[in-house]
Amino acid sequence: xxxxxxxxxxxxxxxxxxxxxxxxxxxxxxxxxxxxxxxxxxxxxxxxxxxxxxxxxxxxxxxxxxxxxxxxxxxxxxxxxxxxxxxxxxxxxxxxxxxxxxxxxxxxxxxxxxxxxxxxxxxxxxxxxxxxxxxxxxxxxxxxxxxxxxxxxxxxxxxxxxxxxxxxxxxxxxxxxxxxxxxxxxxxxxxxxxxxxxxxxxxxxxxxxxxxxxxxxxxxxxxxxxxxxxxxxxxxxxxxxxxxxxxxxxxxxxxxxxxxxxxxxxxxxxxxxxx
Numbered sequence: 001x002x003x004x005x006x007x008x009x010x011x012x013x014x015x016x017x018x019x020x021x022x023x024x025x026x027x028x029x030x031x032x033x034x035x036x037x038x039x040x041x042x043x044x045x046x047x048x049x050x051x052x053x054x055x056x057x058x059x060x061x062x063x064x065x066x067x068x069x070x071x072x073x074x075x076x077x078x079x080x081x082x083x084x085x086x087x088x089x090x091x092x093x094x095x096x097x098x099x100x101x102x103x104x105x106x107x108x109x110x111x112x113x114x115x116x117x118x119x120x121x122x123x124x125x126x127x128x129x130x131x132x133x134x135x136x137x138x139x140x141x142x143x144x145x146x147x148x149x150x151x152x153x154x155x156x157x158x159x160x161x162x163x164x165x166x167x168x169x170x171x172x173x174x175x176x177x178x179x180x181x182x183x184x185x186x187x188x189x190x191x192x193x194x195x196x197x198x199x200x201x202x203x204x205x206x207x208x209x210x211x212x213x214x215x216x217x218x219x220x221x222x223x224x225x226x227x228x229x230x231x232x233x234x235x236x237x238x239x240x241x242x243x244x245x246x247x248x249x250x251x252x253x254x255x256x257x258x259x260x261x262x263x264x265x266x267x268x269x270x271x272x273x274x275x
Contacts, residue, residue, distance in 0.1 A: 041073055041076035041077055046069065046072050046073060046076055047067075047068075047069035047072055047073075051067060051068045051069040051072065052067055052069045053067060054066055054067055055067055055068070055086070056086075056087055056088045057070075057071055057083055057084075057085075057086060057087070058083075058084040058085050058086075058087060058088060058089035058090075058093075058097075059071060059074070059081045059082065059083065059089070059097075060081050060082040060083070060084050060097060060100075060101055061079075061081045061097065061098055061101040061102075062089055062093070062094040062095065062096075062097035062098035062099075062101065063081075063089065063098075064088040064089050068083065071083055080105075081101070084097065091125075091126065091144070091145055092124055092126065093125060094125075094127075094145060095118055095120035095121075095125055095126060095127045095128075095146060096120055096125055098118050098146070099118050099119075099120055102115055102116060102117040102118065103117055111135075113134050113135040114135050116131075116133045118146065119131060119132075126144040126145070127142050127143070127144060127145065127146040128142075129141060129142065129161045130142075130158060130159065130161055131146075131148075136155070137155050137156045138154070138155050139153070139154055139155075139157065139158055139159055140152045140153040140154070140159060141159055141161035200257065201254065203223075204254055204257050207219050207220060207222070207223060213253065213254055214251040214252065214253050215251060215252040215253075215257070216250070216251050217241075217250065220241060220252060224241055244256055244257065
């Protein structure tokens, strides 16, 4: 579960589960303990030109990476992911891959209950409708491809996952949209993917005060403080800004913003249109 899902919760005001939502993401499980500085994980030093080419790769964690360079960066930052095969992860394998990956992580940790392990449907391999995290006591609803449905999180209880969730998010112009309906019946994930991207671009527009399509350190300050407050381990929170600045020019473009926050390119829709 990538970091942008955590930001999704933050941006639509679900403060009651923010801490727990991010605890379930892969980045929260990064165990980087390198003493020689994070410069080693810069794209330019870590990858050659061919490895930076956009070519979908299915990782052993069930996530589709944009390039082999992204896989190497994940490894460099302490995430022991491996290349499963070339091409995007098929929908019917995502859950099983993530489950196997998380179970392996749990086996390596002293407190295995902290690691979120997804439940999968035995019939088709999709994500089970209800997912739970034992150590936090939270359960929530997801789509067949594992996308959490906002406003469904419930602590010490089982949520009603048969209610269609409708969410309205503001646009860059501060106008409300007509709403994005998220249904458990989304089999191709296109509506969910579009919704995720809208939230990220909407927040980018909010932070971009001078409207130059780039975020400087001052504009990014508010979100940096929010991430440091909610994200654990703290080492990951401190590296968040530098991790997003892929070309290390001191600013974050919309492309870097979306790429950094984990939108995968499992289908052709994942092109960086900026409205």
